[in-house]
Amino acid sequence: MALLALGINHKTASVEVRERVAFVPEQMAEALEQARRSASLKEVAILSTCNRTELYCSTDLAGTRALLEWLGSYHGLSADALQSCSYAYWDEEAARHMMRVASGLDSLVLGEPQILGQLKSAHAVSQQHGTLGAELGRLFQQTFAVAKQVRTDTAIGENPVSVAYAAVSLAQHIFADLSRSRALLIGAGETIELVARHLVNAGVSQITVANRTLNRAVDLAGEFNGEAILLGDIPEALVKADIVIASTASQLPILGKGAVEAALKKRKHRPIFMVDIAVPRDIEPQVAELDDIYLYTVDDLREVIEENQRNRESAAQEAEAIIETGAHEFFRQLRSLAAVDTLTALRGQAEQTRDQELERALRQLDNGKDPAQVLTQLARGLTNKLLHQPTIQMRKASAEGRSELLQAVQELYQLAGPEKTDS
Structure with missing residues (x-):
């Protein structure tokens, strides 16, 4: 059985491709079962975020084509199109990749902590729907342990940076004084919560949170003395907003060009700074065509993020060393577990031979045979039967030139090799 990590991410695929390959929570149960059945997988888990979609599998297959298809x-994409922007890691490389993802080393923002929670959710969902078994389960647990060690033993999580932080940093470059700006946040998830915190720390005091359900918007807005509205109220709120940051799980754009154009007219063309963090996108790309609109997507945040990454590079090197050790240790344990069945079978065979020889010896004693002679025959019989098959196989291996088997026997039984003589 082989471990496979297959996927696409922000390094290999454009935002257009990533948003088409993203899974929403409502699809996960169906997708997990379909993937397992269609690609003949033993185990499977799916991680889907704005920057990556990855499948972690335990499979007998030698290739990835069935999974890509x-x-x-x-x-609704061709396997060839996915092949050109996908990556596949096997066995120890798969474990190493998964640990790098969990530790934030493969993220758009180096060391960002959110991905670990998203990976834990992927683990929980696959476990809930019965597509997670012993092998993947062990890999997830080792991955979580390694990620925790990285956070504890390195400075990778200090001075936290994220896509949310990068968005606010970009706003600070555009507005001289954020304390005079009003912010409209679309969505009420973890990313928007981070955005709100960074905005407040940067001096923004007027925040409006728009969400599909009002209760969640009220809860989040309340933390920052803000206003909560429904998505349908966005056109009115847009007129007052200087900063708009969107991150929802909607499959269709929430903010269109027409609504933004109408708001600009009422604002007398005062500019609006917009960041669309969502994948699929929440703001129609055509909005960028409007004068007085500064629209950025997650891909546009790269420059801000790269500057922040430089502050974490030494910590990342330490993290890589921890991950390397963790991946090696995981596969050492896996190989040890693989020996259990063989050891169990070997011990069972030896015990069966012992019981047969002991039963024969006890019968001979009951018949009055000399105990010393019985013990001698018992010892000889056990030795002959235990060594019979190994002897046959070693002679066969020697005749075929397979010296590695003889060397393995010498190592197993701590035997001295044949002495070499001077010619």
């Missing part, structure tokens, strides 16, 4: 079919 299923993924393409599910999302």
Whole structure:
């Protein structure tokens, strides 16, 4: 059985491709079962975020084509199109990749902490729907342990940076004084909560939170003395907003060009700074065509993020060393577990031979045979039967030139090799 990590991310695929391959929570149960059945997988878990979609699998298959064909079919893309922007890691490389993802080393923002929670959710969902078994389960647990060690033993999480932080940093470059700006936040999830915190720390005091459900918007807005509205109220709120940052799980754009154009007229063309963090996008790309609109997507945040990454590079090197050790240790344990079945079978065979020889010896004693002679025959019989098959196989291996088997026996039984003589 082999471990496979297959996916696309912000390094290999454009935002247009990533948003088409993203899974929403409502699709996960169906997708997990379809993937397992269509690609003949033993175990599977799916991680889907704005910057990556990855499948972690335990499989007997030698290739990735079946999985790419299923993924393409599910999302209406060709397998060839996915092949050109995907990556696949096997066994120890798969474990190493998963640990790098969990530790934030493969993220758009180096060391960002959110991905670990998203990976834990992927683990929980696959476990809930019965597509997680012993092998992947062990890999997830080792991954979580390594990620925790990285956070504890390195400075990778200090001075936290994230896509949310990068968005606010970009706003600070555009507005001289953020304390005079009003912010409209679309969505009420963890990313928007981070955005709100960074905005407040930067001096923004007027925040409006728009969400599909009002209760969640009220809860989040209340933390920052802000206003809560429904998505349908966005056109009115847009007129007052200087900063708009969107991050929802909607499959369709929430903010269109017409609504923004109408708001600009009422604002007398005072500019609006917009960041669309969502994948799929919340703001129609055509909005960027409007004068007085500064629209950025997650891909546009790279320069801000790269500057922040430089502050974490030494910590990342320390983290890589921890991950390397963790991946090696995981596969050492996996190989040890693989020996259990063989050891169990070997011990069972030896015990069966012992019981047969002991039963024969006890019968001979009951018949009055000399105990010393019985013990001698018992010892000889056990030795002959235990060594019979190994002897046959070693002679066969020697005749075929397979010296590695003889060396393995010498190592197993701590035997001295044949002495070499001077010629």
